[in-house]
Amino acid sequence: MTTLIDAGLVAAHNDKLASGLQADYDALGSMLARRGRDIEALTALAQRFAVAVPSWGVGTGGTRFARFPGRGEPRNVFEKLDDCAAINQLTRATPSVSLHFPWDRPTDANELRQQADALGLAFDAVNSNTFQDQQSQEHTYKYGSLTATSSATRAQAVAHNIDCIELGRALGSKALTVWVGDGANFPGQHNLRGALERYLDSMCSIYAALPDDWNVFIEHKLFEPAFYATTIADWGTSFACATALGPKAKCLVDLGHHAPNTNIEMIVARLAQFGKLGGFHFNDSKYGDDDLDSGSINPFQLFLVFNELADAALREGPSFAPAYMLDQSHNVTDPIESLMSSAVEVQRAYVQAALVDRAELAALQEANDVLSCAQALKAAFRTDVSPILAMARVRAGGAADPVACYRESGYRDRAAANRPAKAGASGSGIV
Numbered sequence: 001m002t003t004l005i006d007a008g009l010v011a012a013h014n015d016k017l018a019s020g021l022q023a024d025y026d027a028l029g030s031m032l033a034r035r036g037r038d039i040e041a042l043t044a045l046a047q048r049f050a051v052a053v054p055s056w057g058v059g060t061g062g063t064r065f066a067r068f069p070g071r072g073e074p075r076n077v078f079e080k081l082d083d084c085a086a087i088n089q090l091t092r093a094t095p096s097v098s099l100h101f102p103w104d105r106p107t108d109a110n111e112l113r114q115q116a117d118a119l120g121l122a123f124d125a126v127n128s129n130t131f132q133d134q135q136s137q138e139h140t141y142k143y144g145s146l147t148a149t150s151s152a153t154r155a156q157a158v159a160h161n162i163d164c165i166e167l168g169r170a171l172g173s174k175a176l177t178v179w180v181g182d183g184a185n186f187p188g189q190h191n192l193r194g195a196l197e198r199y200l201d202s203m204c205s206i207y208a209a210l211p212d213d214w215n216v217f218i219e220h221k222l223f224e225p226a227f228y229a230t231t232i233a234d235w236g237t238s239f240a241c242a243t244a245l246g247p248k249a250k251c252l253v254d255l256g257h258h259a260p261n262t263n264i265e266m267i268v269a270r271l272a273q274f275g276k277l278g279g280f281h282f283n284d285s286k287y288g289d290d291d292l293d294s295g296s297i298n299p300f301q302l303f304l305v306f307n308e309l310a311d312a313a314l315r316e317g318p319s320f321a322p323a324y325m326l327d328q329s330h331n332v333t334d335p336i337e338s339l340m341s342s343a344v345e346v347q348r349a350y351v352q353a354a355l356v357d358r359a360e361l362a363a364l365q366e367a368n369d370v371l372s373c374a375q376a377l378k379a380a381f382r383t384d385v386s387p388i389l390a391m392a393r394v395r396a397g398g399a400a401d402p403v404a405c406y407r408e409s410g411y412r413d414r415a416a417a418n419r420p421a422k423a424g425a426s427g428s429g430i431v
């Protein structure tokens with residue numbers, strides 16, 4: 001496997017931190033043993049965790065107002081894959097990449113697949129894009145895509161999604177994520193029901209093109225760019241559409257796509273209960289954005305989401321396997337550092353949720369011992385599992401401290417030298 005950061009440098013980094021890590025690991029192991037938990041089992045669990053990196057995340061996304069490009073940003077999908085591989089090399093938690101078309105459209109899908117294979121990467125869900133016009137596109141999406149009043153525009157948007165499925169098949173992907181910004185900016189602009197009817201009609205054509213072993217994920221978003229009424233604004237609409245379309249259609253939960261203070265973990269529980277939880281876009285948010293790094297604002301919410309996922313996994317068994325993807329926009333940080341940090345934060349929530357003794361919690365719930373129930377979750381959330389995550393990485397050949405190791409490696413300096421800025425070659429998008 002091609003490695004982009006010198007393995008000797010990673011080993012030296014790990015050697016430097018080895019004695020401290022071992023001491024912390026042993027101390028945590030003793031503490032967990034007193035709680036009846038085996039640290040080795042938790043480390044093995046951490047090693048099995050994986051979250052996909054979004055190809056658009058390795059470039060600077062910017063905001064609605066401006067983009068401030070960083071040094072050495074990837075200029076094409078092949079360079080994006082290199083950055084994704086560096087992230088996985090150091091974190092060992094991101095073995096797959098979620099592509100976005102047409103931004104990532106390769107001239108030769110086989111060549112792209114071969115590069116991914118060489119880098120030890122696979123492709124997760126592919127994403128379509130009908131929220132902006134492309135060059136040489138015949139019909140504009142200014143007034144919508146899958147919901148457009150123009151049948152020719154809708155047909156063009158459907159054809160693009162089917163093209164994404166074909167490309168995804170060639171790359172070994174198994175799912176299509178559809179997010180549309182379609183909606184209205186003014187009351188009266190849309191017939192609200194009519195727009196959703198057109199959406200479902202378009203999605204039926206896309207659904208019909210899905211291979212048997214594929215899923216389509218419906219991603220909802222409360223608002224933006226439609227500021228009055230977004231057609232697929234909430235999980236209820238997403239669920240209704242996924243149900244109407246059939247078993248291969250599921251709902252995708254982007255943590256930033258809800259009204260402030262929404263109980264997202266309850267949405268997760270509902271979708272899991274009815275077999276419609278397709279996957280996640282992880283990020284964090286303080287107000288109405290969907291851009292901040294996972295776990296940077298509300299790590300307890302992230303933990304509570306994984307607490308529901310742990311419950312669902314116990315109930316559903318191995319068939320329960322929602323797709324985990326990051327979806328962030330980086331404006332003031334190095335995207336590689338943010339993505340590594342976020343992957344670790346999501347993995348942290350996963351391991352912390354595994355610390356909850358579910359039988360004990362169920363007994364406390366049965367007994368209506370409310371305070372003890374709350375304390376059982378808090379005890380898990382307060383446990384610093386950092387040594388488990390670091391040990392899992394080191395044992396898998398990753399870095400004890402991925403961000404520090406990345407900085408020591410000089411990867412960004414090399415990228416800046418090898419990738420002179422190219423006008424108009426933004427490596428990302430705001431999704």
Ligand SMILES: [Mn+2]
Binds near residue numbers: 327
């Ligand atoms: Mn998203």
